[in-house]
Amino acid sequence: MFVLACGPADSADSGFAEGGPGGGVEQGSGDSTSSGGSSSDAGGETTTDESGSTTAAMDSSGSATGPNGVFDVGAGDVPDALDCDPDRIPDTMSFSLDQTIDVGVSTLQAAYYDTVRDEVTVLSFYGQGKVFDTAGNELRDVVVPSEALPSLDGGAYDAARDLALLVRQDCTLVEVDPATMTAVRSVPLGAMHSMSICAGVAIAPNGDLYLASYGTNEVVVVASSDFSFVLRENLATVGLPGVDGIAEIAGSDNFLVNSTSTAQAMIIDAAAQVVVPASPFGSPPLEGIAAGGTLDSMVTICGNGHTWLCDEYGLTCSDFAPEDGDKESCGCLVAG
Numbered sequence: 001m002f003v004l005a006c007g008p009a010d011s012a013d014s015g016f017a018e019g020g021p022g023g024g025v026e027q028g029s030g031d032s033t034s035s036g037g038s039s040s041d042a043g044g045e046t047t048t049d050e051s052g053s054t055t056a057a058m059d060s061s062g063s064a065t066g067p068n069g070v071f072d073v074g075a076g077d078v079p080d081a082l083d084c085d086p087d088r089i090p091d092t093m094s095f096s097l098d099q100t101i102d103v104g105v106s107t108l109q110a111a112y113y114d115t116v117r118d119e120v121t122v123l124s125f126y127g128q129g130k131v132f133d134t135a136g137n138e139l140r141d142v143v144v145p146s147e148a149l150p151s152l153d154g155g156a157y158d159a160a161r162d163l164a165l166l167v168r169q170d171c172t173l174v175e176v177d178p179a180t181m182t183a184v185r186s187v188p189l190g191a192m193h194s195m196s197i198c199a200g201v202a203i204a205p206n207g208d209l210y211l212a213s214y215g216t217n218e219v220v221v222v223a224s225s226d227f228s229f230v231l232r233e234n235l236a237t238v239g240l241p242g243v244d245g246i247a248e249i250a251g252s253d254n255f256l257v258n259s260t261s262t263a264q265a266m267i268i269d270a271a272a273q274v275v276v277p278a279s280p281f282g283s284p285p286l287e288g289i290a291a292g293g294t295l296d297s298m299v300t301i302c303g304n305g306h307t308w309l310c311d312e313y314g315l316t317c318s319d320f321a322p323e324d325g326d327k328e329s330c331g332c333l334v335a336g
Helices: none
Strands: 063-066 069-072 095-102 108-114 119-124 128-132 138-143 152-158 163-168 172-177 182-188 198-203 209-213 218-222 229-234 245-248 255-259 264-268 274-280 295-300 307-311 316-322
Touching: 108 163, 108 307, 119 138, 119 152, 119 295, 119 307, 152 209, 152 245, 152 295, 163 198, 198 295, 209 245, 245 295, 255 295
Parallel strands: 108 152, 108 295, 152 198, 198 245
Antiparallel strands: 063 069, 095 316, 108 119, 119 128, 128 138, 152 163, 163 172, 172 182, 198 209, 209 218, 218 229, 245 255, 255 264, 264 274, 295 307, 307 316
8 A cells, every 4th residue: 555645634524544655554444334159240139049048149340249248359259258158267266476567657556457458557656657468568658637646546447338447545436538548527435435545446247346445444345337335344354454456357256355564365256255365475366476565556357367466666567377377258348
C-alpha cells in the first residue's frame, strides 16, 4: 500500500487517512457487515443439433452469439471455444513466476487488461503509465485523466462497456474511455459503503465490482448497474489483513487478493470465502519469488491465464503463469 503524503485527512468527512511512502497508515473503520456443433456466418444466430446442444454462430463482423452471451472472436479462436463454459476451464489454484517486466515507471499501483485492444496498461500512483502487449513488450506511454487523481490505487477493465475502471484511495470509482483516456463518470463509493482507503478493484463475470478496502481489511462487493451493496467480508478474520489488491482469475469465479503489509496472497470465491488460504509470497498461490517484497497492483490476462503483479515502490511487474499451464478464457467475457 503506497499512500500520498499530504495534509491531515478529515476522517469524519472522507472515511480514510493518508500517510507517506514507507510510513504508517491510520486504518479507518467500517461495517463488517458444448458440446460441439458447427458455427455459421449467418447473422450470428445460434443453432441446435439433434442432441439438443446449442452452438454459437459467428457473423461477418467477427462477433459470436452463444448461450452465455455475445463476445468478440479474434484470430485464432476456434469454434469449439465459442460456446464458452467456465466450468470447462480448470480453476487456477496457484501461479509461478514466468518473467519480470521492466516498466520504467515507479510507484506502480493500478493495471488492467483491455480485451478489445489486447493490451495491458500499468499505471503509477501519480497517473503516468505504460501500455504493453501481453508478452511484455512496451507499446506506448499513457497518462490518466485528472479525475482519477490524486492517489490512484486500482484498475480493472469492463468488457461489457469497453471502459477502464480506476479507483482512487478515497474510494471514488472513475470510468475511463481506454481509447482516449478521458473520464466518462466518477462515482464516490467510500461514504456510500463505509470503505476506507480503497486499494484495488476487480470485475466479476456477472458484472459485480469487487473493491479492496485496505483500511477496513475488507473486500466489498457492489452491483455495477447501480452500485448497490451486495456483500462484504473482513479478510483479516481469515488471515489476510490490509487487503491491498484484487484481480479476478481468468476463466473462473475466483479472485486473487494480496496484502503488502503482510506480504501474503490468497484466493477467494465470488462470496469472498477462502479457496486457497493466505500464504507468504513464494508459496502457493504465488510461487517462484522470494518471501517478502511489495507486490501490489494486479491484473489477469484472459488470453493466457497469466497474472501480473507490480511493485508498489519499484519499476517492474512480475508475470506469473498458471501452475497447470496457459489457458484461454476471453470467450467467457461478455463484450456487448
